[in-house]
Amino acid sequence: MDRALKALGAAHEGSVGVLLADGSEPGPVYFDVGSGPYVPSSTKWHVYDGRYGRPRAAVLRGSCSCGWRGAAEYPLDWTALPADKPLYEVDVDLSGPIADYEAHLSVIREGAAPLPAELTDLLTDLVRVLNGLAVEEPLVALKALADLRYVIAQVGPEAAYELGGHDVPLKVVATALGTSEAAARTYLNDYLHP
Template identity: 45%
Template sequence: MLMWETVEFGRAHRGRPGVLLADGSEPEPVLFDGGSGANFHESSDWWFYSGESRRPLATDLRGACSCGWRGEPRYPLDWEQVDENAPYLYDTSGPRGDWDRHIAGIEALAATVPDELTVLLDQVEQQLGRLAGDAPLAALRAISRMEHIVTEVGRTAAYGAQADARGGTPIGPGLGLPEEEARRRLLRYSLRH
């Protein structure tokens, strides 16, 4: 499965090359019969829409995101260039670039994390990575302290954001998440112990 993700947005904005049929419609996921039982595997991986085995034939690719966003540009799919043993090697840079621009737009609307804090977080991540290799118990002690910080500060921030939301401020755009996912995140931090 070819997917694109950012650390910050994770599954809420998971990108992929989406497919379009000749009529411009987006097909349903392809179902695979496992042989017995009522369980079916499904996939929206673009290479399954090859027209073989009574599957729909994709004619174009476009950027797609789990949040529902779909890219406007269409990229003709040249099945002659697809290696059936390694379809993931096919050039999907056009849809990927469109998804990258979608993510840049999400980031531009999200609340700004101060540069100094971003630099510090990057440094902490690097130092913890080194410490985990050199002195794993010391790394676990540091991680325990970070978990405490996340619990306490996360709860305070979640309560503040919930108060803002009651005042009419949407929280989703500030976190770069769909509103429902943003509310789940606030709930997760407000309930941490």
Template identity: 40%
Template sequence: MWAWWFVGWLREGVMGERETWMTEEFGTSHEGAVEVVLSDGTVPEPVYFDVGSGTAGHQVSQWSVYDGRPGIPRAAALRAVCSCGWKGPEQQLDWESMGQQDLAEAGDGQADVCERAWDAHTAAVEASTVPLPDTITMLLEQLEEEIDKLAKTSPIAAVRAARRTEITAGHTGYWAARSTLHDCTPGQAAAALGLTESAARSELARLGRYHPYAG
């Protein structure tokens, strides 16, 4: 219940535009995607598409564009990658059996395997974080379920309940974050939360209401 993930589109510098996955808890600390590997083992540059009409084009690194058409490399394999540096196993593309199929359709099975590999990676990350007592996990799940139920009969009451939840989180998180600042190094906090050091520092600063680089 607390590991929902969602799909977005990333366009960041030379990386180009491509579909990405994130969980709500880990966010961009573990942002996954399908990466293309060429026959020589290298990763291709983003493909530039000129939209014409005098407007600027855009760069795309979505796996399905690397089909070997003129001026575009042909993917030899797909693999899952994560913003933390993790890479999944390569899933080979058999172009002989694929024939004239569109790569987006022919490679869909391999892309799905990549997505499942990233799912397993984030599950391993979650397993490595500081464990929560079962009572806390159960209470959080129950609270979410009760607010969802309330929203069906009184949405405005559910809004108030959600706001009260935020207030409670702010109160409890304040001292917890400040204690963590003194008890843990940035690296220890990041590992315990499943975040990058930068993200952990920002999260603790948000909860503890201090500048992320204070002290």
């Protein structure tokens, strides 16, 4: 189940994306660390600084692992940026791309199935109590989590089978969960085929 929950969350991981001067989105930058089977790479915005033969970013924009890209572009003024320093050491304003990504997340959250206020309050209280128990009485916290896993194992398959019985499209399930169709499929399959 933990794998499925990670997939749900990973469907909307945000980052600051880049475009090159020709308007293309570059692939990962690979780092030469000598011989060996593993070649590290990165797609973080700051590696596109034009140094050591790397591509040089022309603009920044919001980006999400679901494939969404922000429409707003934030140009990098290379006349004001030092050519001899890595971008992560320079004061670059990332507030625009980050705000765009957060707006994207708001749209995703608004489309998700709303939980009843009573359930939201109950879950909030549960998290607060479990966090306290994890510090004060960790064995009690683990026992409570074991009991919750039992409840999840009982209710999850029932809900997943109901969705299948009503032929609810995967796109609707993904939107309700606030995730991608691939992550929603993994989530449902973990209940249907434990």
